Amino acid sequence: MKLLTLNFLTCARKTCKSLPAAFPLHPREAELEQVETDMNAALIKNILPRLEWDAMKTVTTELGLPNLPAETPAPEDLATADGEPSQTLKDLHVLLMDTAVVSGKLVCGNCGHEYAVKEGIANFLLPSHMV
Amino acid sequence: MLPTPRTAHVDYDRIYEPAEDSYLLLDTLAKRSERDFLRKRFPRNSPSPVVLEIGTGSGVVLAFATAHANHIFGRSDVLTIGTDVNPFACVAALRTVELAVSEANTAGTSTGFCLGCLEADLATPFGGHAVDVALFNPPYVPTEMVPTAPGDSSVATPFERESQLLALSYAGGVDGMEVTNRLLDQLPGILSRRGVAYILLCAQNKPAAIARRINDASDDWVAQVVNSSGKTAGWERLSILRIWRT
Ligand SMILES: [Zn+2]
Numbered sequence: 001m002k003l004l005t006l007n008f009l010t011c012a013r014k015t016c017k018s019l020p021a022a023f024p025l026h027p028r029e030a031e032l033e034q035v036e037t038d039m040n041a042a043l044i045k046n047i048l049p050r051l052e053w054d055a056m057k058t059v060t061t062e063l064g065l066p067n068l069p070a071e072t073p074a075p076e077d078l079a080t081a082d083g084e085p086s087q088t089l090k091d092l093h094v095l096l097m098d099t100a101v102v103s104g105k106l107v108c109g110n111c112g113h114e115y116a117v118k119e120g121i122a123n124f125l126l127p128s129h130m131v
Numbered sequence: 132m133l134p135t136p137r138t139a140h141v142d143y144d145r146i147y148e149p150a151e152d153s154y155l156l157l158d159t160l161a162k163r164s165e166r167d168f169l170r171k172r173f174p175r176n177s178p179s180p181v182v183l184e185i186g187t188g189s190g191v192v193l194a195f196a197t198a199h200a201n202h203i204f205g206r207s208d209v210l211t212i213g214t215d216v217n218p219f220a221c222v223a224a225l226r227t228v229e230l231a232v233s234e235a236n237t238a239g240t241s242t243g244f245c246l247g248c249l250e251a252d253l254a255t256p257f258g259g260h261a262v263d264v265a266l267f268n269p270p271y272v273p274t275e276m277v278p279t280a281p282g283d284s285s286v287a288t289p290f291e292r293e294s295q296l297l298a299l300s301y302a303g304g305v306d307g308m309e310v311t312n313r314l315l316d317q318l319p320g321i322l323s324r325r326g327v328a329y330i331l332l333c334a335q336n337k338p339a340a341i342a343r344r345i346n347d348a349s350d351d352w353v354a355q356v357v358n359s360s361g362k363t364a365g366w367e368r369l370s371i372l373r374i375w376r377t
Pocket of ligand 1: 011016022108110
């Protein structure tokens, strides 16, 4: 599961869903891997407006990854003056497209439920009494 | 004709085999009218669309949407993601996506980007109106009951567990609509302001009545049958319902 997925996920419990504390889920004991993928500058540029920047900052800090800039980068920060990919673009590409969670847990900040990740597949199924 | 993703690696004792319903969903996404609709709704340089396939099974639809994003959306900066209650399906679906993407890349086509496949009940881990396009080929066969989802691993033997997972992929309960109705309830919470869902229905699900129910319920949502197949005695056996926010 790509790290970027966490930008879209919340706790699966109905009672948590709409609560701010249920997002983002907090990775614990996470094993990460990096698989190099082709750079798609348009993809990075066009997902920026979809990123919950503070949530992504929380997740990267908790994972001990390099800190993200304080604010969402502007589209013009993604290329250098001569039109080459900027360092910001390269860093975002590595973080969002290349980095994946292989194993560990994703923990809800509201109810504390731990969703296991095994072999890159996160399990969001809940026992019936918790749905 | 766009190539259909290869699924030779999928174990059909454990995972729903792609059938007419899956292919109708592929046909719908490749159709001129739907491509026009989606391209207008997600114009180039607007934020990247997020496509969620609910209940991937073999992954044939997820792989098709990922590998042919450029043909469908007119842009390749498309994110895709899948869910299935069956962990075997999640693994197989990711493999199907990988094969289809590498085949498209070999042919020189740029593809969408798949984030992964989650073991989940429908779209329950998605919140905050994150999804732009939801694709759902539900268990639509009318059955007496829907098997319980495998949240508890209370089912005894591996064989029983596998049969239960396979039954979950087709058993639709009353009118074949129990699972689809649960997803319809989730749609307003998961779909973005640009959100669209494509849902496969069979004749017993009464697609026209469902479309009417949605259209009558609110001015914010529109539903329309946009594709169908398998005409028997004047009835379309399978249809695709498109539901979108106005
Ligand atoms: Zn929770």
